[in-house]
Amino acid sequence: METQKFSYDNNIVRAFLYATVIFGIVGFLFGLTAALMLFYPELPEFFLGSDDDTIKSLAAGNIQGLIDSQGAFGFGRIRMLHTSSVIFAFVCNGFFAGAYYSTQRLLKTRMWSDTLSWIHFWGWQLMIVSVVITFFMGINTSKEYAEHEWPIDILITVIWIIFGINMFATIAIRRVRHLYVAIWFYIGTWIAIAMLHIFNNLEVPVSFAGWKSYSAYAGVKDALVQWWYGHNAVAFVLTTPILGLMYYFLPKAADRPVFSYKLSIIHFWSLIFVYIWAGPHHLQYTALPGWAQALATGFSIMLIAPSWGGMLNGLLTLRGAWDKVRENPVLKFFVVAITCYGMATFEGPLLATKTLNKIGHYTDWVIGHVHIGALGWNGFMAFGMIYYLLPIMWRTKLWSVKLANWHFWLGTLGIIFYAVPLYISGFTQGLMWKQFNPDGTLVYKQWLDTVTAIIPYYIMRFVGGGLYLIGALLMAVNIVKTVRSGSFQKEVPAEAPALGNITKKRKEGEGAHLWLERMPVYLSILSFIAVAIGGSVQIIPTLTIKENVPTISAVKPYSPLELEGRDLYIREGCNACHSQMIRPFRDEVVRFNGKNGQYSKAGEFVYDRPFLWGSKRTGPDLHRQGGKNPSSWHYKHMYNPRSTSAGSIMPRYPWLITNDLDRSDMTAKLNLMKNVFDVPYTKPEIDSADQWANTQASMIVQEIYNEAPDLKAAYAQRPAGELEKKEIIALIAYLQRLGTDIKTTEIKTASND
Numbered sequence: 001m002e003t004q005k006f007s008y009d010n011n012i013v014r015a016f017l018y019a020t021v022i023f024g025i026v027g028f029l030f031g032l033t034a035a036l037m038l039f040y041p042e043l044p045e046f047f048l049g050s051d052d053d054t055i056k057s058l059a060a061g062n063i064q065g066l067i068d069s070q071g072a073f074g075f076g077r078i079r080m081l082h083t084s085s086v087i088f089a090f091v092c093n094g095f096f097a098g099a100y101y102s103t104q105r106l107l108k109t110r111m112w113s114d115t116l117s118w119i120h121f122w123g124w125q126l127m128i129v130s131v132v133i134t135f136f137m138g139i140n141t142s143k144e145y146a147e148h149e150w151p152i153d154i155l156i157t158v159i160w161i162i163f164g165i166n167m168f169a170t171i172a173i174r175r176v177r178h179l180y181v182a183i184w185f186y187i188g189t190w191i192a193i194a195m196l197h198i199f200n201n202l203e204v205p206v207s208f209a210g211w212k213s214y215s216a217y218a219g220v221k222d223a224l225v226q227w228w229y230g231h232n233a234v235a236f237v238l239t240t241p242i243l244g245l246m247y248y249f250l251p252k253a254a255d256r257p258v259f260s261y262k263l264s265i266i267h268f269w270s271l272i273f274v275y276i277w278a279g280p281h282h283l284q285y286t287a288l289p290g291w292a293q294a295l296a297t298g299f300s301i302m303l304i305a306p307s308w309g310g311m312l313n314g315l316l317t318l319r320g321a322w323d324k325v326r327e328n329p330v331l332k333f334f335v336v337a338i339t340c341y342g343m344a345t346f347e348g349p350l351l352a353t354k355t356l357n358k359i360g361h362y363t364d365w366v367i368g369h370v371h372i373g374a375l376g377w378n379g380f381m382a383f384g385m386i387y388y389l390l391p392i393m394w395r396t397k398l399w400s401v402k403l404a405n406w407h408f409w410l411g412t413l414g415i416i417f418y419a420v421p422l423y424i425s426g427f428t429q430g431l432m433w434k435q436f437n438p439d440g441t442l443v444y445k446q447w448l449d450t451v452t453a454i455i456p457y458y459i460m461r462f463v464g465g466g467l468y469l470i471g472a473l474l475m476a477v478n479i480v481k482t483v484r485s486g487s488f489q490k491e492v493p494a495e496a497p498a499l500g501n502i503t504k505k506r507k508e509g510e511g512a513h514l515w516l517e518r519m520p521v522y523l524s525i526l527s528f529i530a531v532a533i534g535g536s537v538q539i540i541p542t543l544t545i546k547e548n549v550p551t552i553s554a555v556k557p558y559s560p561l562e563l564e565g566r567d568l569y570i571r572e573g574c575n576a577c578h579s580q581m582i583r584p585f586r587d588e589v590v591r592f593n594g595k596n597g598q599y600s601k602a603g604e605f606v607y608d609r610p611f612l613w614g615s616k617r618t619g620p621d622l623h624r625q626g627g628k629n630p631s632s633w634h635y636k637h638m639y640n641p642r643s644t645s646a647g648s649i650m651p652r653y654p655w656l657i658t659n660d661l662d663r664s665d666m667t668a669k670l671n672l673m674k675n676v677f678d679v680p681y682t683k684p685e686i687d688s689a690d691q692w693a694n695t696q697a698s699m700i701v702q703e704i705y706n707e708a709p710d711l712k713a714a715y716a717q718r719p720a721g722e723l724e725k726k727e728i729i730a731l732i733a734y735l736q737r738l739g740t741d742i743k744t745t746e747i748k749t750a751s752n753d
Contacts, residue, residue, distance in 0.1 A: 049064060
């Protein structure tokens with residue numbers, strides 16, 4: 001058979017490698033900033049200025065700098081920037097670097113199109129920059145790991161398709177008969193992410209000339225679809241592609257074959273099938289139908305088997321090579337990464353059980369769990385891969401093995417100092433929230449008591465994050481020095497025999513899976529079926545059967561001003577710290593809604609696009625906030641939370657008080673809600689939306705003046721009607737509406753007919 005000469009493209013690998021390192025450090029910095037703000041909320045004031053004499057500031061002694069920032073450096077936006085930069089910029093760029101390197105070598109061919117490779121690279125970086133800019137501006141959808149607004153969602157879709165075309169076309173021109181396990185994981189990843197991204201991000205823009213959109217799903221349905229996506233973003237962005245990299249780079253670095261081919265088969269198919277069912281375990285004890293919660297718990301427990309099968313397949317690949325781990329920093333990173341993968345995939349199913357979920361959900365325990373995976377599994381796999389590729393691609397020795405070892409130990413200590421304090425913090429929160437006195441009252445009635453108790457653990461977490469970042473910076477130094485001392489090989493000459501014709505029929509004695517490995521179309525179709533089954537079984541009934549989301553006759557649509565206030569709540573990222581889901585527990589009902597309390601019902605969220613249940617309670621739940629505090633309290637609390645709640649770690653929002661509310665899209669929003677989503681606004685209500693908003697704003701301002709003579713006196717010196725126009729009034733309107741549709745213990749459910 002004719003031997004063909006060709007070359008591998010290292011240039012595209014280098015580009016993605018550099019992007020991985022740069023955005024990794026950026027993502028770590030955002031994360032460290034967010035961690036700092038949880039015990040030093042005055043950080044923006046330190047840089048931008050403050051009117052509080054007790055705060056040291058680098059800027060002038062007034063708050064104008066903070067107002068001019070328009071919330072760009074608020075915790076809600078920084079957290080979004082952190083999660084997106086780590087997931088989409090660091091992990092995805094790292095995956096693309098490894099995939100472009102390994103795919104060419106596993107398939108014995110150059111990528112099908114260099115042009116598509118570079119469109120993919122620059123398109124992805126454009127997306128990342130767009131995300132950073134829009135998030136700083138407060139343009140987001142609030143949906144966790146999918147906060148990007150609709151134009152960016154479309155851009156991601158286009159780039160993902162381009163990547164897929166290039167990958168599948170490269171598979172089609174391969175010079176090897178059978179696809180190696182890493183390629184299976186790349187295929188499964190591409191198919192699953194395409195499905196998840198498209199269905200979760202179905203949204204309708206208010207105008208094609210603007211950014212604002214509303215989710216195609218509402219309330220419970222939106223929550224189910226979002227966490228079907230959110231959990232499986234962890235599965236198919238942070239897990240399966242990295243497993244593909246593990247199956248390629250670990251055997252290469254150890255110079256050992258994969259421990260078990262059969263275990264690889266079981267690992268791949270069981271993982272992609274089971275993982276997709278587990279998403280609703282993020283919604284235990286919520287208003288989600290009980291059958292969906294039970295399914296998620298069952299499949300979450302099942303998930304331990306394939307996950308640990310993959311972990312053992314990785315660790316046992318090092319059989320006979322453990323002596324190399326002592327000397328080789330690449331293998332050190334890989335071993336700890338795979339161990340963290342095993343830890344995270346054991347802990348996740350445990351947290352999915354109702355026994356532990358009722359204590360752990362909404363606490364820092366979940367944050368610690370997530371970061372064992374992100375810092376340990378994703379980060380260390382990326383670092384190991386980078387250290388492996390550097391000497392090969394630049395044809396030189398790593399500049400400093402000692403520095404790489406320092407990076408390893410700093411990173412490992414960073415993970416420990418990050419995760420362990422959060423575990424302790426999570427246990428502390430969960431137990432303090434639920435503790436009652438003998439007379440039936442809450443022991444820790446004040447929410448701030450449960451916040452101040454965990455501040456020391458937040459400080460320790462910050463130290464851990466700092467150690468991890470220092471390690472990454474040492475890696476960056478090592479990379480620069482290695483690159484300068486070496487000679488980059490842009491084109492790598494290679495040769496391989498041409499691939500003969502592949503028949504569709506199975507050969508005599510050929511195993512079913514061996515046959516499937518040389519039939520990429522069938523492999524892709526079966527992968528799609530495997531990942532689609534779980535989502536279909538859970539989502540289709542919830543979306544189509546009315547009994548799954550009973551309506552409540554007392555629940556009415558938001559007024560125009562309340563809808564605008566809700567959009568401001570989303571803009572500021574308030575759902576990063578506040579949940580809106582009171583679970584059916586005595587402590588939550590008593591804490592968040594008093595004696596006559598109600599836990600949250602599915603029918604209360606039918607007009608919520610998107611849902612805002614949240615996943616973390618740094619601050620208290622707000623679903624029954626309406627009427628709990630006076631409107632003047634909300635005004636002062638948003639201006640400076642520490643003026644109403646001493647010791648609060650909530651950031652300040654003074655720009656809400658100075659900004660006029662933009663009502664230009666108010667009528668368009670109501671029309672969209674009515675015409676597209678069948679929200680029962682009448683034509684007279686829509687036509688008089690501005691007047692409706694004015695009337696409600698005037699009532700709220702009058703309440704503020706009646707409750708707070710100091711504010712009344714302050715605004716008496718200003719033009720009449722000034723306060724009514726401000727954003728703060730819209731936000732107060734929304735907060736005072738929350739939970740007020742249900743006012744008694746008797747719930748009347750409307751007919752579903």
